[in-house]
Amino acid sequence: MRALRSGSLRKERKHGSAIILTALFLVVIIPIIGLAVDGANVYLMNNQVNSAVAAAVLAGTRSLSTGETVDQQRIGAQNLAQAVFNADISGIPGLALPSANCTSSTNVSSCFTVLPDDKTHLRKVQGVVTANLPVMLLGLMHVYTVPVSMTLSASRRDVNIMMVLDHSAGMAYSTALSEMKNDANAFVRLFANGRDNIGLVTFTGAPYLAAPLPNKDFLTSSPSVPDMINSVTVPMTSYLNTAAALSVAYEQLHQLNEPGALNVIVLFTDGIPGAFTGDFAPYLATGQTICSTSQSPLVGVLYTNPRETLYGGFASPNWQTATDNPPPDTIPAPGCNTIGAGLITYMPSSDYFGNSTTGAYTINNNSGGYYGDGTLNVSTRNITGASVNAFDAAASRIRGDTSIQPVIYAIGLTVNPAVVPPDPTLMKRITNDPNSAYFNPSQPSGQYIEVPTPGALQTAFISIASQVLKLAAN
Amino acid sequence: MRAIEYKAQRPRAALRRRQGSAIVEFALVGSFIFLPLLAGLVSVGVSLVSAIQVANLNANAGQMFAAGTDFTNAANQAILWRVGGSLDMADYGKVILSEIDVAPDFSLSCPNPITIGTGPGASQYVAGGAVLPAFSDLIQTGGYTLASGQRFYLAETFYTNPALTWVFAPATTSKGIYMKAVF
Numbered sequence: 001m002r003a004l005r006s007g008s009l010r011k012e013r014k015h016g017s018a019i020i021l022t023a024l025f026l027v028v029i030i031p032i033i034g035l036a037v038d039g040a041n042v043y044l045m046n047n048q049v050n051s052a053v054a055a056a057v058l059a060g061t062r063s064l065s066t067g068e069t070v071d072q073q074r075i076g077a078q079n080l081a082q083a084v085f086n087a088d089i090s091g092i093p094g095l096a097l098p099s100a101n102c103t104s105s106t107n108v109s110s111c112f113t114v115l116p117d118d119k120t121h122l123r124k125v126q127g128v129v130t131a132n133l134p135v136m137l138l139g140l141m142h143v144y145t146v147p148v149s150m151t152l153s154a155s156r157r158d159v160n161i162m163m164v165l166d167h168s169a170g171m172a173y174s175t176a177l178s179e180m181k182n183d184a185n186a187f188v189r190l191f192a193n194g195r196d197n198i199g200l201v202t203f204t205g206a207p208y209l210a211a212p213l214p215n216k217d218f219l220t221s222s223p224s225v226p227d228m229i230n231s232v233t234v235p236m237t238s239y240l241n242t243a244a245a246l247s248v249a250y251e252q253l254h255q256l257n258e259p260g261a262l263n264v265i266v267l268f269t270d271g272i273p274g275a276f277t278g279d280f281a282p283y284l285a286t287g288q289t290i291c292s293t294s295q296s297p298l299v300g301v302l303y304t305n306p307r308e309t310l311y312g313g314f315a316s317p318n319w320q321t322a323t324d325n326p327p328p329d330t331i332p333a334p335g336c337n338t339i340g341a342g343l344i345t346y347m348p349s350s351d352y353f354g355n356s357t358t359g360a361y362t363i364n365n366n367s368g369g370y371y372g373d374g375t376l377n378v379s380t381r382n383i384t385g386a387s388v389n390a391f392d393a394a395a396s397r398i399r400g401d402t403s404i405q406p407v408i409y410a411i412g413l414t415v416n417p418a419v420v421p422p423d424p425t426l427m428k429r430i431t432n433d434p435n436s437a438y439f440n441p442s443q444p445s446g447q448y449i450e451v452p453t454p455g456a457l458q459t460a461f462i463s464i465a466s467q468v469l470k471l472a473a474n
Numbered sequence: 475m476r477a478i479e480y481k482a483q484r485p486r487a488a489l490r491r492r493q494g495s496a497i498v499e500f501a502l503v504g505s506f507i508f509l510p511l512l513a514g515l516v517s518v519g520v521s522l523v524s525a526i527q528v529a530n531l532n533a534n535a536g537q538m539f540a541a542g543t544d545f546t547n548a549a550n551q552a553i554l555w556r557v558g559g560s561l562d563m564a565d566y567g568k569v570i571l572s573e574i575d576v577a578p579d580f581s582l583s584c585p586n587p588i589t590i591g592t593g594p595g596a597s598q599y600v601a602g603g604a605v606l607p608a609f610s611d612l613i614q615t616g617g618y619t620l621a622s623g624q625r626f627y628l629a630e631t632f633y634t635n636p637a638l639t640w641v642f643a644p645a646t647t648s649k650g651i652y653m654k655a656v657f
Contacts, residue, residue, distance in 0.1 A: 029511075
C-alpha cells in the first residue's frame, strides 16, 4: 500500500516535471534572447549614432565657408554640426536631443569643435559624443542602458583660388557681362573670407592682375574682389591672351606656395586664344627698330582677331586698349611703335612665360587648323596657332606642378555668334577633364563646362564652387 | 518464472509510458511557448539584420552623395547595391537622394531628387513633413538658423521585404524599413 502510494506520488511529480523544466528553461533562455535582441538593437543604434556623428562633422566642414570672419565660420560650423547630429538621431527612439552644442540631454552628450591648423592649412571639425543607449529586455536583469562613446573628425583644406575672367569685346553681347559679374560674385561669396585666398586676373589682349595673392580678406578688403569684378567693363579689343592670363594666375599660386591648401584656377572665357606675350628682340627684321632706344628683351604682345583677318602687336607686355578698365599702360611702350607687318620676321618658339608656342596642340577648326610646329613667319594663322599652343603648354606646365598641384576649371560661353567660341576639345584638355580624350590620370583633374546662354552661367559657377568645396572637404 | 518476468518487465514498460507522456507534455507546452518564441526571435533577428544593413547602406549612400558621387550613373548605382550586401534592393528597395538648398529668403528647395530602385516608398521630405518633421524644423534644433546658400544632402532608404512581417519600431513605417540621414 505504501509502495503503491509512493509510486503514485512519484508519477504525479513526473507529470509536473515538463512544466518545471519549461519554466527553468525559460528562466535561462529569456535572458539569452534578451541579450541577443538588445545586443543587436544596441549595435543598430550605435551604427546610427556613429553615422550621425560622421554626417555632422562632414556638414560642419562644408559649412566652414559660411560667414565673413573666421570666428563666425567656426561658430556656424559647430552649431550646424550639432543641428545635423540632432536631425539624424531624432529617429532613434529613447534618445533625447541635446538642446545646443556642447550640452547634454538625459542620455546624449555631444560637442562639436573646430580645430584650426595654420601650418597645414587645415581646419578640422571634431565631434565627441557619448550616449547611453536604452535597452528593453535586459531591464529584467537591471541593465537599462549601454554606454557608448565616439570621436570622429573631418577636415577642410583652405582654398587658394585665382579667378581668370575674360572681358573682351565679345562679352558685350546680350547680358553676358552682367551675368558673368553677378555669377562670379556669387561664386566668390561661397568661400571662407579670412581663411581662403581669392585673387583676380582680368584679361583681353593682355592680363591684368587685379587682386594678387595672398588675399584672405577678399570680401572685406577695400576694394574687395566683388568690387573689382563689378568694375570690369568691356573694351573694344577682342584678342584673347589666355596663355598669359593663365600664367600670371599660376605665378600667384606658385609664389604663395601652400602645398597643404587646395590650389585652384577658375578660367572664364568666350573665345579661342588669339594673342601671346613674347620677347621679340631676336626676331626684328634686318634694319628694323620698334623702339627709339634699343631694348632687350623687347617684350610685347602679338595678336590676331578671332576671324584671323588682321594681325598686329604692341611693344608692351601689359598692353590694353584705352577703354580697358583698369586704366591701360601707355600704348605702346614709351618710345616704341606698334609691331606691324614686316617689322619682325619670325615668331618666338616660346612665349614670355616659357610656354611653348610650337606644335603642342593641333586640331582642325573653322579657321582651317592650328599651326606652330617650328619657328614661323608672322601671319594671322600662325599667331592663332602659337597662341593656342602657348595656352595648352601653360595649362600643362601648371598641372604638372607636383608641389602645389593646381586644379584648373574652365567655363566657356558660346552665346556670341560673332566670336569663334572656345574649342571644347582644347578646353577639356586644358582642364584635364575626365571626359577628355587627352585625360591624364596622373595630373589633377578639373572640368570644362560649356555654357550656351548667359543665364546658364550661374549654374556653371555654382557647380564649380560645389566641386571645389567638396575637394576641400575630402 | 513467468511471474518473475512479468514483475521485471512491468516497471520498464511503465517507465517508457511515463517518459512518453513527459515528451508529449513538453511538446504541448513547447508548441504554445517555444514555437512562437522561436518564430518571434527569427522575425526580430531578420528585421534587425535588415535594419542594420539598410542603415549602413543609407549612411554610405548619403556620404557618397554629399561627396559628389553621381548616382544618375548606372555604375555608381550598382556600387550602392553592392553596399547593400544580401538585401534584395533591386526588387524591394529604394534610395532617394535629395539636395536641399537654402534660398536667400531662407525658403528651401529640392529641385531634382534622385531615385534609385523600384521598391515602394516616397520621400518623406517631399511629403511636406507628414512623416518626417519639416526639414527646416529638423535642422533648426538647438537654435541653429539656416544660412542662405547652404546645401544639405538627404538620403532616404526604404526596404520592404515580403518575408518581414515584424514591425521593428526604431526604424520602420508600416511593414518596411525606413532610414534617413542628413549630411
